[in-house]
Amino acid sequence: MRDNPYYSQANHGPFETYRLGSFSLEEGGSIPDCDLAYATFGQLNKSKSNAILVLTWYGGTSKIMEQAYIGQGRALDPEKYFIICVNQIGNGLSSSPHNHPCSSADSDFPKVRIGDDVVAQHRLLTQHFELENLALVVVGSMGAQQTYEWAVRYPEMVKRAAAIAGTAQNTDHDFLFTASLVDAITSDPKWRDGKYESHLDVVAGLKRHAGIWAVMGLSTEFYQTQAWRDMGLDSVEQFQTEFLEATFTEMDPNNLLCMAWKWQRGDVARHTAGDLAGALARISAKTFVMPIDEDMFFPPRDCVREQELINDSEIRVLNSVCGHVALFGTEPQFLSQVDENLRELLECDV
């Protein structure tokens, strides 16, 4: 365990914790005393028909989901919906390498898969909240991986799904991109095979990791149009240091590696012996597939290929020069597009 104030209630709360107990994993082994951190917004109605599940992306927590996507007057409106945002295992709020007693090094924390997260979330939603269905499962990137996993694994429970900027089956290109992120951290001699004292020891690796995000996370047009000015920044260097490096150097390296391993292997076709079409055909949710036009690693065409295999689905391409990082929600015009689509999806009869 390592102290890291970044993951505190002060920074990311209020959040609750649900204790799963010993939680068995797809790769074998288990996480003893596995906790899921979650935050809720709004009230469950009597018919329990207004629950929305919001997931988290690589490095994200329930806090940024709240800040960027949830609010009165938004599509995800706590006045209308009971919104449960569950933090993925490894993200630093739920059980993670940095906060778990079993873990003193990267190799100590077991390998976790997207499917494990979804099973854990299902237990929270059905056993703790006693939900029988979800009006919507949503969010981007690794959150989209979890959304697809939900829709394939528990089709009877997921009424609607919105997969933003992510895929149901991770691509080879995406695997290599994530490998370069992993390499940036693990090549830092101060990472010490995961046995560093403090995340700050690995600051050089975390900065290189941020440097690769600068290349792949935005778009060439983001830089060409100097769109960092819209974030109130004065230079590309400032964008790099005060936005990307500042974001990632607060995080725990082993937490990032836990999530990266999961991201690389996201694949709903694990349910169907590798048959992606067969897996996606299981989805009964009304599904909006929402790639971002400038996304450099979840490009629309890769998302369209999957959308075409989902029965009741539509493609809705979002526009942003911020590329994948548009998910952070710094552009009002991006969030408007998300909201417009989610409102329409939520109004669909299912």
Place this chain on the structure above:
Amino acid sequence: MRDNPYYSQANHGPFETYRLGSFSLEEGGSIPDCDLAYATFGQLNKSKSNAILVLTWYGGTSKIMEQAYIGQGRALDPEKYFIICVNQIGNGLSSSPHNHPCSSADSDFPKVRIGDDVVAQHRLLTQHFELENLALVVVGSMGAQQTYEWAVRYPEMVKRAAAIAGTAQNTDHDFLFTASLVDAITSDPKWRDGKYESHLDVVAGLKRHAGIWAVMGLSTEFYQTQAWRDMGLDSVEQFQTEFLEATFTEMDPNNLLCMAWKWQRGDVARHTAGDLAGALARISAKTFVMPIDEDMFFPPRDCVREQELINDSEIRVLNSVCGHVALFGTEPQFLSQVDENLRELLECDV
């Protein structure tokens, strides 16, 4: 100086060497006993009107230019043209960190700019070959940077220019991409601030460098369509190890860093106090701007912006799922497109 058989005449020859003597640099200082390595193909005609200058890209030498682009029946046909392929400074054949007596570490070899290369090449062409004009200056990537520099610096000499997959003014995004390549090498503790004994000491850094090329050098569609099969490879892992890692781990890390520094700072607007339009307006060559549709770091739109500032120019977009690495010439259909455009350009009256 370090022994590295990769850069031998056996691998990259036959090539000749032109001794520039002490060569002064834009950044100050000079390279003592600076050599330019070059290879020629075909014969100069009596009117000296059939000379074509072929340049080199990051990590490339005159050998791959010959193999991929020069040959009987090709656009660059030695039966018709006198083709001079000049190796850029730092590429391992011309004076470079690894082969220069002044250099025992990265910091010993001076910083070289694209402009320095072009001045050195101009001296070779005018003093040694006594050329007064060039029917064409061509090739891709850093070769395109040099092509633009030629056309801006010596407009009276360059009749035609073909800038393939490169820009006249390097973009911020491209700078960050190259920075991630630099980081991959310099973060290797065995790089030792450039004071390694053998390039093989830095194999881990060179492999990470290859890993970033795997992400940015091809395209998402390359992986989606498993286009590595067309290279005779059986898996993406084999593509990674036997193509990309095999290519880059033979090279000298300090040579790559010398070229990367140059690449990051390529900018014809240095001639016009930052006025890109003013610099490109100096070009009198008939110019074909030839980006590759799937190029992830020299995307067509960045190239079009520059093309629109060049008087007698046309945009010719090349198609390849190989993205930037299409330049290597592994696809006959890509080389056909290049040849078709170069033939048309060479037939233009100027």
